[in-house]
Amino acid sequence: MLSPDTIQAGHTVLVRMPSGEQKSVKLEQKGQISLGKFGSFKGSLLFGHPYGLTYEILSPTEIRVMPPKRLDDFGDVDATAETNELIVDDTTSQTLTHDEIEKLKQAGMGTEAIIQAQISQHSAFELKTAFSKDKYKKRKEAKFLKAVTVLEPTLFTVAEHLFNKDHTKMRDLRSDALAHMLTLSNVAPGKRVLVVDDVSGLLVAGILERLGGTGRLLSITDIESPPSYSALTFFNYDQTLVSSCLASLNWAMTDREFTPFVPPPPEEKDVRTDRQRQRVSKRAQASKEVQDVREDLWSGDFDALLVASVHEPHSIIAHLAPYLRPSAPVVVHSPYPEPLSRAQALLRADPSWLGPTVHAPWMRQHQALPGRTHPMMSMSGTGGYVLSATKVYVHRFVQFVC
Amino acid sequence: MWSDASTIAEGDLVIVWQTREAIQPLVIEPGKELQLRFGVYSHADLIGIPFGSKVASRNGKGFIHILRPTPELWTLALPHRTQILYVADISFITSYLNIRPGSKVIEAGTGSGSFSHSLARTIGPTGHLYTFEFHQQRAEKARAEFERHGMAGTVTLAHRNVCKDGFELVDLADAVFLDLPAPWEAAPHAYGAMRKDRMSRICCFSPCIEQVLRTVTALNDAGFSDITLYEVLLNPLEVSPVPTPLPIAHAVARLQAAEGRKEERRQKQIAKAARDREVKEKDGDAVAAGVKRTHDEAGTPDSEEGIAPKRARSEQESAHASAPEVDQPEVPFMKPQHEVRGHTSYLTFACIRPSLPVT
Structure with a gap:
């Protein structure tokens, strides 16, 4: 398998705090996971655990697995007779002060007990509706509970995390848009795929996952050195499997006419030490590897092209089209509609492309609670735009008859 | 495949x-x-x-x-035996359920096999799909189709009503997808069939909110957690070449030119009226002199004769005015399609959190 079953030393994990915030932490053998006011604990406590558990932080050396939260039973929701008719909006209803709470904490009182104390000191609590009591408890829990969840690094959770953290950096590639790209491009084990990824490697990660450790992913970059894709670190993929699938080439090297500058091998007398000899052979090896990847691109027969790039989409498609098999899908994401509408118009006018289509992915999450189910009050306004088309081989028998 | x-x-x-x-x-x-x-x-x-x-x-x-x-083309081309899943739902469900090469997946019902094809592609030869269909004829058709499409090694199809009889699988599935009229009846069975040593996930696909509410309760009662609800769509946009819209200054100039021509024409008309009056006065003298003229003889009266060519000319002028020397190249403009899919189904997701291995 491409990804590990359990949490290991050296993994990067996503930790969700009671406030809903998420933090990525690299687990060192002796490192601490520090989560500010929610406390800290030794990362090694997680080693060997499956992903997806929630823990209560008891002390820096002790954590306890918490049972998953269940939906609260409100009974017959129509029977909640309480309304906010008599509730006065002021600060006098809570008589427990901040200082008193701090003292309780120092005295070693548990989170649940503190929340109970606050409720018992709340003069208007019983006037609240069942829903509003629940909301109050949840708010207090988010504030005081030291419960953290180690998320499983799935494509969905990592895409959500990166999108929520900095959607601009991710070029508005939302989790659903990424999912559509992977489906429309028909990526599957054993396929040969071309990618242009300016979204921190999230698209690369998605394709790698769908290849499942077999096939070829060739990433075309606009930088001189091999890319370091930060999104890949979240998945803790098996590095041997990744490097057997993934190769990269920069745009200059894709050009058949271009001959990269290879320094002439130094003269025998200049290579005296082992270190010098090693350096010479390493350099030769590196330029051979690049040449191999170039040959692989030129050999063509790629099954799909996926693009989420800062560069103009049609020029990318035109540049890489010769290396795609006929019937291969091309899928391009952009945060902006204009580059895609232009590319769509150009592809439509070109008989070697079939069915160029632009879609805007739309996604809406709902709160699903008994008696309180409704769409979220705020949602993401855009996940970008997706252009897809199929490459066509114009057969020599084709004659255009009107 | x-x-x-x-x-x-x-x-x-x-x-x-x-x-x-x-x-x-x-x-x-x-x-x-x-x-x-x-x-x-x-x-x-x-x-x-x-x-x-x-x-x-x-x-x-x-x-x-x-x-x-491809599974996506097959979805567009396949003989529909039931309402089928569309690509937006298919791709989102696959992603949320974390389905990937090697995954063990349960699907009920099989329906027209649209999602089955997509799943078989994604899980690859190392994964396995267990698909259940309670309608016998549909089950047989789907089985024959999977066989023809070389999916027999990846897909196991059973003709069974899972709401009544369950899946007969224990602690096995990484992901379950229920597209059933009453998914709440199958939720406890699904719980039993799913693995507990790692995160496993379920999706229930229901078009109506009433179904969702019953499903949410049933999932919670069965022991699932992290229940959430999504809708997804892929809104198609249409691209059409449109001449670059002209700046408003162009309209200002055109209207002002027309205004100018109108004034010119008015002046001409005044001049012509003056001329006509002169002619009439002369004619009047002629009538007085006993020269008789009838409409029949005269054909079109003078006044109409005068206007007709004038109108033709003004049309020419305005045609000329609306196409002045402006560069108006076509640009590909994009807008949402006029009529789009507004709803397919609600996707209710839940998961089973893993339990710690006993040490």
Whole structure:
């Protein structure tokens, strides 16, 4: 398998705090996971655990697995007779002060007990509706509970995390848009795929996952050195499997006419030490590897092209089209509609492309609670735009008859 | 699953694309002919050409595209036995349920097999799909289809009502997808069939909110956690070449020019009226002198004779005015389609959190 079953030393994990915030932490053998006011604990406590558990932080050396939260039973929701008719909006209803709470904490009182104390000191609590009591408890829990969840690094959770953290950096590639790209491009084990990824490697990660450790992913970059894709670190993929699938080439090297500058091998007398000899052979090896990847691109027969790039989409498609098999899908994401509408118009006018289509992915999450189910009050306004088309081989028998 | 060769061979399944609205599957059988709106094609002619070819018809009536099948094209082309899942839902569910190569997946019901094909592709040869269909005829058709499509090694199909009889699988599935009229009846069975040593996930697909509410309660009662609800759509946009819209200054200039011409014409009319008056006065003198004129003899009266050519001229002028020397190249503008899908179904997700291995 491409990804590990359990949490290991050296993994990067996503930790969700009671406030809903998420933090990525690299687990060192002796490192601490520090989560500010929610406390800290030794990362090694997680080693060997499956992903997806929630823990209560008891002390820096002790954590306890918490049972998953269940939906609260409100009974017959129509029977909640309480309304906010008599509730006065002021600060006098809570008589427990901040200082008193701090003292309780120092005295070693548990989170649940503190929340109970606050409720018992709340003069208007019983006037609240069942829903509003629940909301109050949840708010207090988010504030005081030291419960953290180690998320499983799935494509969905990592895409959500990166999108929520900095959607601009991710070029508005939302989790659903990424999912559509992977489906429309028909990526599957054993396929040969071309990618242009300016979204921190999230698209690369998605394709790698769908290849499942077999096939070829060739990433075309606009930088001189091999890319370091930060999104890949979240998945803790098996590095041997990744490097057997993934190769990269920069745009200059894709050009058949271009001959990269290879320094002439130094003269025998200049290579005296082992270190010098090693350096010479390493350099030769590196330029051979690049040449191999170039040959692989030129050999063509790629099954799909996926693009989420800062560069103009049609020029990318035109540049890489010769290396795609006929019937291969091309899928391009952009945060902006204009580059895609232009590319769509150009592809439509070109008989070697079939069915160029632009879609805007739309996604809406709902709160699903008994008696309180409704769409979220705020949602993401855009996940970008997706252009897809199929490459066509114009057969020599084709004659255009009107 | 399907041929991976570059060229088409006898017995291959291909997708025939005539237009976006006319896409159909075809199995290549030499000796047969394909008769379409866009011409007649002999199967034999298609053998040996690359998948993805654009092919002209023998009778010169047009051309078609012969594509390599993918689950997505199959979804567009497949014979519908039931309401099918669309690509937006398929891709989102696959992603949220973390389905990938090697995954063990349960699907109920099989329906037309649209999602089954997509799942089989994604899980690959190391994964497995257990699919359940309670309608016997549909189950048999789907089974035959999976066999023909080379999916028999990846897909196990059972004809069973899972709401009543469960899945007969224990602690096995990484992901479960329920597209059933009453998913709440199958939720406890699903819980038993799913693995507990790692995160496993379920999705229930229901078009109505009332179904969702019952499902949420049933999932919670069965022991699932992290229950959430999504809707997804892929809104199609249409691109059309539109002449670059002109700046408003252009309208200002055109209207002002027209205003100028109107004034010019008014002046001309005044001048003409003055001339006409002069002529009339002369004519009046003539009548007085006993010269008789009738309408019949005169044909069109003077006044009309005067206006007709004038109107023609003004049309010429305005045509000229609306097409002055402005560069108005066409640009591809994009807008949402007029009528789009507004709802497919609610996707209710939940998961089973893993339990710690006993040490």
